[in-house]
Amino acid sequence: MIAEAGHFALILGLVIALVQGTFPLFGASRSNYGLMALATSSAHAQFFAVLVSFLCLMYSFIISDFSVVNVALNSHTLKPLIYKISGVWGSHEGSMLLWVTILALFGIAVAIFGNNLPETLKARVLAIQGLIGGAFIGFILLTSNPFNRLDPAPAQGNGLNPILQDPGLAFHPPFLYLGYVGFSVAFSFAVAALIEGRVDPPWARWVRPWTLAAWCSLTIGIALGSWWAYYELGWGGWWFWDPVENASFIPWLLGTALLHSAIVVEKRDALKSWTIFLAILTFSSALLGTFLVRSGILTSVHAFATDPERGIFILLLFVLITGGSLFLYAMRGPVLKGGGLFSPISREGALVLNNLLLTTGAAVVLLGTLYPLLLDAIGGGKVSVGAPFFNATFVPLMVPVLLCCTIAAMMTWKRADLLGILQRLRFVALTALIVTLVVLWLQGTKAILSAMALGVAAWLIIGSAVELSERIGLFKVSLMESLKRAFGMPRAAWGMSIAHSALGIFVIGVTASSAWKIEMIQLMKPGEIILVEDYKITFLGTSQIKGPNYSGIQGQFEVNMGGDVITMLKPEKRRYEAERSETTEAAIFTTLKGDLYGVLGEASGKEAWSTRFYFNPLVSWIWAGAIFMAIGGLISLTDRRLRVGAPKLASKPISNAAK
Amino acid sequence: MGPKSRRLSFILMVLVPLGISVALVLAALKDNIVYFYSPTELLVKKPPMGQRLRVGGLVKRGSYLLEDDGITSRFVITDKKNEVTAIHKGVLPDLFREGQGVVGEGHFNTNGIFEADKVLAKHDENYMPPEVAEALRKNGVWKGSEKP
Numbered sequence: 001m002i003a004e005a006g007h008f009a010l011i012l013g014l015v016i017a018l019v020q021g022t023f024p025l026f027g028a029s030r031s032n033y034g035l036m037a038l039a040t041s042s043a044h045a046q047f048f049a050v051l052v053s054f055l056c057l058m059y060s061f062i063i064s065d066f067s068v069v070n071v072a073l074n075s076h077t078l079k080p081l082i083y084k085i086s087g088v089w090g091s092h093e094g095s096m097l098l099w100v101t102i103l104a105l106f107g108i109a110v111a112i113f114g115n116n117l118p119e120t121l122k123a124r125v126l127a128i129q130g131l132i133g134g135a136f137i138g139f140i141l142l143t144s145n146p147f148n149r150l151d152p153a154p155a156q157g158n159g160l161n162p163i164l165q166d167p168g169l170a171f172h173p174p175f176l177y178l179g180y181v182g183f184s185v186a187f188s189f190a191v192a193a194l195i196e197g198r199v200d201p202p203w204a205r206w207v208r209p210w211t212l213a214a215w216c217s218l219t220i221g222i223a224l225g226s227w228w229a230y231y232e233l234g235w236g237g238w239w240f241w242d243p244v245e246n247a248s249f250i251p252w253l254l255g256t257a258l259l260h261s262a263i264v265v266e267k268r269d270a271l272k273s274w275t276i277f278l279a280i281l282t283f284s285s286a287l288l289g290t291f292l293v294r295s296g297i298l299t300s301v302h303a304f305a306t307d308p309e310r311g312i313f314i315l316l317l318f319v320l321i322t323g324g325s326l327f328l329y330a331m332r333g334p335v336l337k338g339g340g341l342f343s344p345i346s347r348e349g350a351l352v353l354n355n356l357l358l359t360t361g362a363a364v365v366l367l368g369t370l371y372p373l374l375l376d377a378i379g380g381g382k383v384s385v386g387a388p389f390f391n392a393t394f395v396p397l398m399v400p401v402l403l404c405c406t407i408a409a410m411m412t413w414k415r416a417d418l419l420g421i422l423q424r425l426r427f428v429a430l431t432a433l434i435v436t437l438v439v440l441w442l443q444g445t446k447a448i449l450s451a452m453a454l455g456v457a458a459w460l461i462i463g464s465a466v467e468l469s470e471r472i473g474l475f476k477v478s479l480m481e482s483l484k485r486a487f488g489m490p491r492a493a494w495g496m497s498i499a500h501s502a503l504g505i506f507v508i509g510v511t512a513s514s515a516w517k518i519e520m521i522q523l524m525k526p527g528e529i530i531l532v533e534d535y536k537i538t539f540l541g542t543s544q545i546k547g548p549n550y551s552g553i554q555g556q557f558e559v560n561m562g563g564d565v566i567t568m569l570k571p572e573k574r575r576y577e578a579e580r581s582e583t584t585e586a587a588i589f590t591t592l593k594g595d596l597y598g599v600l601g602e603a604s605g606k607e608a609w610s611t612r613f614y615f616n617p618l619v620s621w622i623w624a625g626a627i628f629m630a631i632g633g634l635i636s637l638t639d640r641r642l643r644v645g646a647p648k649l650a651s652k653p654i655s656n657a658a659k
Numbered sequence: 660m661g662p663k664s665r666r667l668s669f670i671l672m673v674l675v676p677l678g679i680s681v682a683l684v685l686a687a688l689k690d691n692i693v694y695f696y697s698p699t700e701l702l703v704k705k706p707p708m709g710q711r712l713r714v715g716g717l718v719k720r721g722s723y724l725l726e727d728d729g730i731t732s733r734f735v736i737t738d739k740k741n742e743v744t745a746i747h748k749g750v751l752p753d754l755f756r757e758g759q760g761v762v763g764e765g766h767f768n769t770n771g772i773f774e775a776d777k778v779l780a781k782h783d784e785n786y787m788p789p790e791v792a793e794a795l796r797k798n799g800v801w802k803g804s805e806k807p
Contacts, residue, residue, distance in 0.1 A: 234750075349672070356672065360680045389687045392691055521748065582753045584750075602751070605729070
């Protein structure tokens with residue numbers, strides 16, 4: 001019964017979404033306020049319908065109702081509750097339902113928080129959201145209905161792929177989808193603005209919080225995913241330039257560019273057309289990501305549920321949404337002229353450069369991801385494009401982004417004094433140079449690239465600190481006055497400083513963990529000792545273990561440092577009976593200095609085991625950097641400016657502004 | 660700065676990064692991509708010695724053995740027509756099994772043995788890497804439908 005209720009609620013959601021996507025649009029063009037008001041109420045109704053549907057599926061998973069195909073294929077009675085719940089989005093059908101639920105959530109959020117929006121803009125934004133929602137609910141109902149019944153119902157389910165039974169991965173998809181789908185709001189605002197032919201600073205102020213929220217979620221989602229890959233796949237790596245990873249990284253890069261270009265629209269009323277274009281591209285890349293992951297056309301280390309037929313359907317939706325919006329852009333884009341002039345050396349100029357490099361970077365990642373497909377399509381053979389390609393193309397593009405980051409933060413609008421800024425930064429540059437030289441001196445000239453990367457990190461972190469202290473007049477005015485200024489500083493400025501220095505922390509983690517990683521593979525018998533970095537590791541032996549839905553073998557390794565036992569590493573090899581598959585669970589001892597990472601391999605002869613140990617220096621800084629970036633974004637999101645509604649009169653029709 | 664030189668400097672600002680990235684991409688596509696071969700294609704196309712490549716097929720039944728050092732594994736990759744002997748130093752992925760699909764990445768040493776420093780077996784036990792499925796289908800070995 002519950003499954004049927006869920007199915008019915010989803011159909012209801014489709015009908016409401018179609019109402020939401022059509023009548024308000026019509027109403028907005030006819031100035032019919034009754035029809036426009038329909039947008040808000042239908043956004044509420046659509047969310048509740050889809051939410052009920054989602055909860056029904058979750059309920060079927062929790063009570064292990066195996067008469068539902070999706071539950072039977074992806075769940076098992078012995079699974080812990082949290083993985084029964086996360087199993088809801090472990091499959092294609094469920095994850096698409098999560099996708100539309102989050103979309104409807106953003107719809108209702110715009111309806112609630114968008115009270116200060118002009119009536120027509122709000123109606124149009126919600127209508128576009130409704131159309132996207134309708135398309136995707138239709139997709140679910142036609143090709144991937146999660147509520148299909150199975151008769152007769154099996155007594156037990158197939159279980160969930162064991163490597164997905166993990167806390168990191170339980171929360172990775174919801175955050176990723178909050179990011180992907182969150183960009184739909186920026187997209188809807190962009191399309192609505194194209195329909196209205198009007199983009200102005202208030203528009204940018206309305207779009208910004210949604211973009212920021214989506215960007216923060218995507219940052220956390222990607223970080224969770226890479227953290228999961230790091231500890232679960234047992235290779236000690238955290239990023240593989242895998243198609244599925246790239247699919248989430250491209251929207252992140254474009255979203256980052258969008259965040260920055262929207263600032264220019266807001267403050268200087270310039271770059272409008274570009275910002276609209278970027279908003280369309282960002283959401284399109286999120287759709288493309290969904291398509292790439294779900295269609296299975298790319299070989300990936302994490303190609304989960306895939307089906308070519310559905311892939312074609314998603315591709316169709318992608319072409320329709322992206323093609324349609326780009327067509328609209330081509331028709332209406334030229335109207336969006338005007339805005340303030342600025343010299344190339346100015347904050348606007350720096351943000352243009354940032355946008356250029358980030359979008360080029362995104363294009364390069366996209367090319368590397370799709371190249372194997374393109375080459376295969378023209379019969380050029382099967383290739384794989386991996387880390388070497390991206391290191392040679394993407395990384396050099398990001399170096400100027402990082403270098404300009406510090407300078408741009410100090411630039412003034414319209415026209416900036418580059419020499420003056422460099423003078424103010426000479427202390428920072430000197431420190432960065434010293435860091436580079438010290439690393440070279442310690443590590444030798446082979447480490448030249450790593451040394452430079454650490455120099456760049458110092459430039460970012462210290463540069464942000466100097467910018468912040470100049471802003472609050474540290475040491476120039478009294479400490480009390482500085483504190484007062486610090487509290488009075490706009491939250492967005494705090495957010496920027498935190499996010500930019502977080503980028504530096506991230507760079508340090510990436511550099512150190514890849515340049516000075518130690519890897520040791522050996523055969524060990526109980527009692528044998530190996531030395532990894534400063535750690536003395538003694539193999540004590542193995543024992544049998546039994547978990548709720550798996551059994552396995554656990555290795556015991558005692559870790560000594562300076563004569564004291566500091567921890568025990570217990571890597572496992574698990575066998576999940578229900579799913580008939582095995583997983584390797586790495587044991588990780590994390591410190592700020594680095595991670596000691598142990599993996600139990602195969603048994604060889606009597607008692608001897610192959611083992612693998614890594615020391616990954618500063619690797620946790622990678623995720624710390626990502627989290628601080630997201631925190632920076634969240635702080636910026638609380639900026640007062642974004643909550644105070646702009647007076648409606650401030651927005652003029654484009655024809656006047658262009659004069 | 661007049662409007663003309665301003666426009667020029669913006670155009671340069673756009674063209675220079677674009678030019679640099681196109682150059683980077685072209686250089687990288689020449690050197691940094693890895694071709695996939697089935698054992699039969701290896702015989703036909705004869706890639707140059709020492710080149711980095713991927714070899715995929717099925718792990719031949721009964722071919723897997725662990726060498727005396729306890730960490731080097733040796734196995735045969737087959738497409739049921741031709742085969743290649745591969746070695747891998749380290750721990751094989753959990754889903755590595757005899758009779759199942761596998762893709763190794765590495766190079767051939769002077770003895771004609773494929774030294775794979777990366778071995779990919781898939782997370783899902785029903786899953787066959789698309790390249791492997793197609794290579795097997797070409798040889799008429801793979802009887803599965805479009806969807807492996």
